[in-house]
Every structure is written in C-alpha cells, then in structure tokens.
Amino acid sequence: MNQPTEIFSMKKYQHSKIESKWQKIWQAKKFFAAKDFSKKPKKYVLVEFPYPSGEGLHMGHLRPYVAADVYTRYFRMRGNEVIFPMGWDAFGLPAENYAIKQGVHPSIATKKNISNAKRQMQSWGLSFDWSREVNTTDPNYYKWTQWIFLQFYKAGLAYEATGLINWCPKDKTGLANEEVIDGKCERCGSTVEKKELRQWYLKITAYAEKLLEGLKHLPKWPEPVKLQQENWIGKSVGAEIDFILDQPKVKRFVILHARGGYPDGYFYPWLKRELESRGYEVQAPAMPDPEAPNDDEQAEFVSKNFVLDESTVLLGHSFGNVVALRLLERGHKVNRVILVGAPFYGKFLDNKTRPTVTAAVQKGFDFKTIKKNSNSFTLLYDTHDYVISVADGEAFSKALGFPLIKLRAQKPHFMEKVEPDVLSVALGATKVFTTRVDTLPGATFIVIAPEHALIESYKSQIINYKEVAKYVKEAKDKTDIQRTAKEKEKTGVELKGIKAINPVNDQRLPIWVADYALMGFGTGALFGDAHDERDQAFAKKYNIPLKVTLKPADGSDDSKVRSFEEVFTGDGILYNSGEFDGLGSEEARKVITKWLVDKNAGKATVTYKLRDWVFSRQRYWGEPIPIIHCSDCGIVPVPEKDLPVKLPKVKNYQPTGTGESPLAGIDKWVNVKCPNCGGEAKRETNTMPQWAGSSWYWLRYTDPNNKKGFASISKQKYWTPVDVYFGGMEHTTLHLLYSRFWNLFLYDQKLVTAREPYTMRKPHGIILGTDGEKMSKSRGNVVNPDSIVKSYGADTLRMYELFLGPHEATVSWNEYGHIGVRRFLDRVWGWGNEVESKKLKVESESENVQRALHRLTKKITEDIENFRFNTSVSAFMEFHNEVKDEPVSVLSLKIFLTVLYPFAPHVAEELNSIIGNKTSLQLEPWPKFNPEMIVEDTVEIVVQINGKVKGKINLPTGSSQLVAQSQILKLDSVKQTLSDQSIKRIVFVKDKLINLVI
C-alpha cells in the first residue's frame, strides 16, 4: 500500500456517502425492530431518553447512546432478541419558557426539537427500534401517566396537603426535595425559598423500607449508586420518647362524657386515675339525660356544680364537646379545651340519626366568645371513626385556628377503656426522637423546631410568648440556605412557663425553640445532652447546664470529656444515669427502650430522611393532574373513561407566580360537572412534575400502542426487567429513585411483573470541554457532535468517544484526539481495499495473522461484556499495526470487520460489501475464538536479579524452571552481576519471569 498508484486506484473513504447509505439500508431492512415473544433469549438494553431541547443533543447524550449501541449490536449478533428503544421526555420548563419568549406553542417547539434530535441520533448510526418510540407529551402516553396517578390516589398514596414547600422564584413553581441541590433549584440555580402552598404529594415515604430493601437484591448495580440512594433514604433506628409537660398553671381537669355515656364508661375512669396519679384534680360529672342530652341543660348543670377557672382544662368526648363550648359561650374562662371527636355538622358516618346531637350543633357556635375564653384548643380525631368524620375536625380547626390532630384510636371513636393518645394530649406529652436512648438520662434540655405545634397549643402558658413568636417568624422567613449556613451560630429562645419531664428521672427540663431542630425529621423535637456536638454548642452559648453520663469504654482518659473540652459522641459506659449506671451504650439502648415501653412513655421506632414527593407544579407544560374538586363531594378522581385529561390549547400560559397554575385562569377548562353528583365543580389546575413521564416509560416500550392498558402483562413478562440501564450519575436520587418507587408500587398492585425495574445500572462519567471544564455555552467550550460527524464521520465520532477513557470516568475532550481515530479508519479503509485487490486465500496467510485475529476476537468479546470499550479501540489499532505488512486473506479481513462492526458499523459494512459479501454484518454470527490459538509457541521471560530486570530470554511456552535456569546463567549481564556471589534463592513464575536472589 506504499505504492501511490494503488492508493489512487481505489475508492476514497467518503464517510458521508457510506454512512447515509448504510443507515438507509438498516432502516429499510428493519434489522433493529425487536420481536415480541421471540424464541431467542431476550435482552432489554435501555438508555435514558432525552429531553428534546432547542439546542439539540450534545456530547453528554452521545456517551451512553454509543456505548449502549455497541452493546446492543454485539448481543444481536450473539443471537439475542434485543430491545433497544428510544423516546422523548418532552414535558418540562425549557419548552414552556421558550414558548413564552418566542410565542410558539410548546407542542410545536417540542415537535421540531424531537425531529432534530431524531435526525442526530440516526446520523450517529444508533440502532434504536423506532417502531416503539414514545413521547411523554402524547395524550395517548400521558393518559396512562394520569391513570397510574389515579392508582396512587386510590391506594391512598397521593394526597393533598398544605404546607411549607420549596419554591423556585424564577421558575415560579414548587419543587420536590430531590430537586433542591445545595439550597438551589436543580434546573435554574436560583436560591430556593419557602412558600406555604396547597400541593399534591406522592407518599414515597411509605415505600422507604421497600426502596431500601430492594437495593439489597441488585448485585449488578454499582455500590456507590446504591449507597447514594441509601443515604438519601436515610434510615435512622432509634426511639420515640414521650416527655410530659409540667404545666404549673393547670390544676384540674373536667371530663365531659359523650351522649349515652356515664363517668364510668369508655376511657374516663382510666384517664381520671392516670391524671390523679400525676397530682391533678379531676372532675367527671354525671350529666343529666345522658341518652337524650340537651346541651344547654348539661352546660347549666356543670356551670352550677363544678369549678371552672383559668387553671382548668376541659376535656370533652363526642357530645361532651358541645357542652364544653357552651360553657365558654356562657363566659367561663378556662386554661385549655381538648376536643376528642367533636361533632360539627350533625351528620354521621354510619348514617344513623342522633337527633339530640344534630339539634344541638345546628344552633351553631359563637366562636368569637369561645376563642376569647380559652387560649388554647386541641382537636383530636380518629381516622377510622364511624360516627364523626375528620371533616368535622377540619371545620373546627378552621373556626378555632388550631391544628387538627388525626390519629388512629384504639377503638373507633375513642371507645376503648384505655386510649393512650388522649392521655398524651391531656398531659401535653411531646414526642422526641433519638437514635441515642442511652444518653436520655443525661438530657438537660429539650429543643423543638420553630414549626412545632407545641408552641401554639401552649400559647397560654408560655410567659414570653411574644418573644417566642418573633423568633419563630424569623426562622420561618429564612431560606434553607440561611438556616443551615455552615458558620451560622445556633440560635434559640426558651419557652418560659412550661417544662418537660424526663421520664427516666423526673427531672424538669427547659424547653427551647431553635431552628437547628428540623420539623421534617423525626418528631421535630429532640433532647439535648452533653454527648452531641450540636447540643453542647447550643448549651454553651445559652448557659444551659450539661451533664456527662458516658465515659469512654476503652478506659482512655475521660477527664477532658467531663470538663467539656471534648465532645464525646461515641458509645461508652453509662454513669450519672441512676439505675442504668454501668451499662454499655448498646445494652443501655435496649434496656432503656424496654423501660420506656413498660412505663408507657415511649417506643422503639424508625425514621427516614426521605420526604414525601411534592408532585404538583404550577406550570402549564405538564400532565394535568386528573382530579376534580366538588364543593359537595370534595376530591373526585376523573373517571377512567374520561382520560386523558388533555392540556387545553391556549395562547397564554405564563406562570402566575402566586402559587396558582396558569391553567387556573382558563375558565372554560376549569369549570366542569362533578362526575359524582353532577353539580358545579372545578378541575385541579396543577400539573405533574417533569419526572412523572419517565417514571414508567420503559414499561411502555414493551407495548407502545396498547389502548387497554399501559403495557400488557404478557409483553412485560417477556421483556422486563431491563437488563442494562445506561444513564447519568445525576439521576441517582431523582429519576432512578422515583421510577423504582413507581415500579414497586405497580408491582404491589400486580400491574407490573418485575419487582425491580433495572437489573443492572451502568452510569457514565461526564465529558468535559477541552479546557477540562464542564461544557457550557457561556464558557464557549462546547464540542458539537454534529460538526464532527460532518467532517470526520459518525464512525470516527463513535470510536473516539469510546476511546476517551473508561465509561464511568470523567474525561475531557481533546481538540485533536479524534484525528488519530480517523487516521486509523483511513488506514483500515486503504488496507481493506488492498486486501480485496490481492484476494489471498487463508492458506497463504501467516500463523501470526491468525493468532492476532483470535487474540483480537477474545479481547473485543471480553471488553464489550465488561463495558471496557476504550481498550477495544486500542486493540483494533494494535491488531492493525501488527498485520498491516503481512499477507492477509479476505476471510480474515471479514472476521476483523465483523468484530469492528459494533464500533464503526458504517465502514465495516462498506468494506464488507467491497470484499464481495452480500449480507449485512448485522446478520453475521459473532466470531468464536480458539483459546489454543491465543497461546504463543515461545514466550519472553524476564530475567531479574534481586527484583531488577537484567535481561530477557525467549523460551518455548511452558518451559520448566530447570530449562530457564540453565539458559539464563549463560547471559553475560547475569554473569557480570553475579560475579562470585552465591544465589540464595530462585523465584520462578512459569512463562513470566525468573528472579535470582543473591
């Protein structure tokens, strides 16, 4: 090939021509269409589908696509039925923002972007099965996204709630916890604020344990990925402790029984006993006409015969609450009112009539007077009550301005003889979570989060309430960044007037509100002690006494610990801990937890860092949440037959910024008839987050045109789970966690056949610009894959991308690097044409070529299976360097092209057709290698003296130590070094080395 005449006589390597030629042939022959229920073993290769943006696809997309493509083409040749689908994750802010700016409807912009991205993918020679293409913005697709949402709703895992959520001021929408990175919006980088909003949530926390457990059954996932998910879920095992409030202002409880009740019924006698044993005076009047009560008559009776003053707590059960409120209306001032299952509407869940109760409540309440005569109300409702609905509680909560406590009573409507939650509320028990129960005897203060309900509930007893309220307001106004700033000193305010009682030693502990306690974790309250750095720092700042109760178990000097020079946070031996002295920390945790359980003062429990998924967005370009709000029926899911709820086509979809979705302004769309009662109703106007569509897309690929379901069970059974999932590390605690959650849920609903969606996860490293910085338009270091395809070809782009480094490593693009790969392909092109022109038979080929070919096949086979594509590229080059000057047969060239095909499919196909083969390489079986052909006849053995290389000798493969020894002693270099010294030892490694120790 050094002869110029030969070079000029052959065809030039025209990449553009041959690439489009083969891309057309592949498409026309439908090589890449995966067949359902094929007899071949299936393989599901998945790569994250892109968001089609106006800028097109970039290098970051290319990396997993090319790797997955090589992998896919290889397994097709190995005889697998491979599904390698692609689609579009096309809902989201960029299209919407672009639309607002340009006045182009997002659906039009999206369409355009998709066709461009598809063109790019095809120009890269990616072998996707386009017959299975999905698009999350297609109503036929999002119909099922909405349908799945309704399954969550029906299972009680989708709920509406009002609370402080993360709010991005630039994108004007709420965000999930996972979308906040370092206190900033994952998408636009704005500092996230907090906003009180009504939102839809998905109860991912209900799946915390399953998500954690599932990780254990994913051996083919990288450990770092699993660990990152595990840390995000953040399981803490510990205990919840009830700290009872010391309320010096409260002297007396008055228990007002229910209709049909008597002082010796239900939980009353037990509660009376418990309260009295704690030193309170208890009055439990036996009311007149208990079966057909009259509220005014009963109030009159209590008012006349019992003591009601500002040291009294009124505790009503059911009808008793009406009486309690009437007493306030009559002007009795009390300390606090506890309403247990209070009736508001006079309608009952069991549809029975209770005329006396209904008549009493229908008179209405004078809330103004009521609120004036008690500073604090506690509302306690049972979630499985069959008489009074929680809606009654909500009505009271709204009217009185106090939070509603919903819980599951021992018996519906609190009718058990022992109802511990009623006692807890009466005593003001505050639950505190800890992972270190062993330090409980050393607790010297309590810290609660600014959002903690205790503050409002005990307003009347907090002497410095104004100061506290000021602190709370300031804390709530801060962003998370301000609140958790690294150097920030801890701040807090003591709640004067109340104390908490440590159950293990009856000590009265001061209660502080401080923003280092987080409402979202545990119970929003903690106890402070000397064996925690944060607690100690806080205590020192505010001069709160500390008590050391642990000493190091290893017997090391503990005087530093005692003088607070050091914070000892490890496990140790208890002292200063009363009856628990001498126990080791681990033992103490068990013993104290059991002690708490026995005393009804706490229990072992588990909490997670994971928060429920804020699932609504106040933006236009997303799936509408298929819910209707009816003033009579409340929340009504859109009936299945009415799905999909289509996005209305409108001109204006600017975000409002008020927390309302732009859809809220479209009256024609919003106002609907209630599917339940036919009355006036309104659609839910929030849309779903970007992550919704991608939470189940791999399932749709298995059955993309199904009209009856999101994917048939039989097709899922054939294709799922995904065998290899290529994608980015950045999705570990977003898409990857969310989609596992959806899958686990659907699996529990028996709608999905694979418990875990992805058997193997293959993350890739990012590609940096030539300057080693992240590629970005503002830095001007973006390398455009299209321009490389244009001037060097897709095969060059593919191979160089793989050559950059290991798939999982971060690599930077070298400005000239791809030229080396192009040179290689040019040489292969010339060499291939030359081999063709000589038409040599295998017999005239040297054994060396054969051996090299077998070695190459082995190397490429193993590299692909182990995702080591970078060394494959080297191996092709080495092979070519080795055989280029030797006679090579056409048959050997074909084998070379066959193994090259997954990497550089266009060149390989074209050369293969030049040498006269009519069938595509895609239909060739993957070549086998003969292990015997890989072993050479002779091997080079390294000769070392004291571990230093002194020379090399060639010996027949498998030579013994004796042979080697006799050979090396003849070497000059060895003789010289040895001179007269004696050999102490000889280390011999067969076919590798011989080392003389002297």
Added chain:
RNA sequence: GCCGGGGUGGCGAAACUGGCAGACGCAUCAGCUUUAGGAGCUGACGCCCGCAAGGGCAUGCAGGUUCAAUUCCUGUCCCCGGCACCA
C-alpha cells in the same frame, strides 16, 4: 464535618487474581516523500547523568509487608462527586 470515587509522561490513558510501568492515541521533534503541506510514510519521545555502553530516579507524599508493589497494609496531602445542624 460525614459518605463515595480518584491522583501514573507535555496530554487522554494501558497494565489480567502482586510479576518487564507507560500498550494505544494526541501533541512534539527528526528524517523520507512532495511544487507545496495543517497530507502520507519511517523513526525518536518518562526524568536525570553520560558521546556511548551503561547507570540512577520514577505511578500524589511518608512508611510497611514481599524475592518482587501502580496493585496489599498504615498514616498523610490534594482533586472530583454526593449529603450536610437528620437528633
């Protein structure tokens, strides 16, 4: 601070379960070829000493185990990613 991952020529990187450190490629230099070269071919290319033969030093740094360490162990520094007052 905690949890991961990683430090090898001028650059991207190889090196199987401890066995020739730097394969392969980029850049650079020299030569050949060419009217010309930002093309092609051939060769050199870790650092230091040396004309050379040869020798010494080298896988972030300091130790250790071993006949032999990029690989195993201990300590330490730096870079990247994640979490971050999580009780």
